Amino acid sequence: MALDPSFVGRSYPPTPPYRVGREKIREFVEAIGATEPAYTDPDAARALGYPDVVAPPTFPIVLTLAAGQSVIDALGIEYARVVHGDQRFAYTRPVVAGDELVCVCTVEEIMSRGGHDFLTTRVDVSDAAGAPVVSVWTRLVVRGDA
C-alpha cells in the first residue's frame, strides 16, 4: 500500500518546548554506554565552554522520533513494518541540559521502490531564542507484505 505522496512538503506546527534534563541525558548516555565526563558532569562540560552537560550526538532522536510520530500516524503506517533507512544530524551547536527545544517536522520525500515505501522527514530543532540547534533527517522504510 503506497503512502500518500501529497504529504510531501508539508510542515507540522512547532512542538511544545522540550526541556532537556541532565538526568534524561544521563539515562541516554548510560543506555549507549558512553563515558565522556562532559555528558554527565556539569563541571566537565563548563570546562569545555558549555553552560551544562552536553548530550551525545544522536540524543536528539529522543525528540525527533516523537515529532515525526504525527506524520507516521497521519500516513497510517503500521509501526512494526517500519525499519530505519537513513539518519543524519547537522549541528549548529550541541544540545545541552537546560535547553528548551522546539521541533518543526517537514515531509521531504515519499517514494515506493521494490515493494517498499520510503518516507524522509526533516526535523529542525531550535532553542527557546529561536536559534537553530540541529537539523535531523530520518528516512524510514515501510516494508511491504512479505
Place this chain on the structure above:
Amino acid sequence: MSLPESWAEGQELPAQTYRVTRADLVRYAGASGDFNPIHWSDRIARSVGLPGVIAHGMYTMALAGRALTTWTGRADAVIEYGVRFTKPVVVPDDDTGAEVVVAGVVRSIADGQAQVDLTVTSGGEKVLAQARARLRVAGGPAVSTRVP
C-alpha cells in the same frame, strides 16, 4: 592513541568494539522512547520477515558515535553525522549478544575540522553504509546562545 591535532589524511583510526545484548536494547528502548516491538519481540520481528529481534539502528549509530568522541577526545566533536542502515544487527537472546566493530579513516582535515569515513560491521558484515562524520577537532566550543 594520537590526538586529532596530529591526524593526517588517510589515517586509520583504531577500531572500537562494542557488545550489544537484549538487555541493552531494552534499556535503549526506554531511554530513547523507541518501543518498536521488532527490537524486543522475536514473534513480531519474524512476523514482518526479520530473522529475529534486531538492534535499533539508532543504537548502532550511537555506538559509532561513541567511536567518534573516543577518537577525538571531545564530547562536542560532531558537527555532521549521517549513516545508511543496510543490514540489521540481529541480537540473539543469549548472554553474549552481538558484536559491533567501528573503524574509521580520516578522509580530509582542514580548518580545525576532519571528515571521517566509518566502517561499521557486525559478524564481519557491514551494517552501515555511507557512514560519515564531520568533526570538530580543534578550537573552542561551538557557539552557544545561552550563558550559564
